Amino acid sequence: SAVISQKPSRDICQRGTSLTIQCQVDSQVTMMFWYRQQPGQSLTLIATANQGSEATYESGFVIDKFPISRPNLTFSTLTVSNMSPEDSSIYLCSVELVERAAGETQYFGPGTRLLVL
């Protein structure tokens, strides 16, 4: 299994500013994912971050708006840049582990609740 922490757990920000969300894992992982979840909605994949390579963004998400860093196998950051109220959401990071019994399994962090005023 994996234990994932995210910082901050929540924040209230002014429009036009940027916020960097940190994701820390207690074991080394290759694949890390960043999702956004708006209230009452499903999860939307923002990007996949492999250590040592540039993040792969999904349609509708661009690096200038959501730059991602992946400096090592246990850590990643997602920055939400030039924020607007439409960016108010829960941001979750996750990792994929290959486990002996369960096979490929995703573990999620607790999420960062962002409110943009």
Add this chain to the structure above:
Amino acid sequence: DAKTTQPNSMESNEEEPVHLPCNHSTISGTDYIHWYRQLPSQGPEYVIHGLTSNVNNRMASLAIAEDRKSSTLILHRATLRDAAVYYCILRDPLGTTSGTYKYIFGTGTRLKVLA
């Protein structure tokens, strides 16, 4: 991206079995079928996954149709703590890099368990 279709919501009585269906008619031969659930105010958690054969674990059972175009998550005895949104997911290959995948979540089924 691979697509799954689930009912928006279902209800079950406590202590009764629950069958949560999922259609994935565009599934490829090597796609695993994953199920996750999200309890209120928490991140999703893994439930079960399988390829072709039916699978059982301590949380649930997964029944996969012979043509693999549908599957059913079975909770044998629903409890109030099983009230959650259940997601059926297919992994998609991530670009052209072999062996790397992404998970695309559908709308999920909101399960309500009645006491």
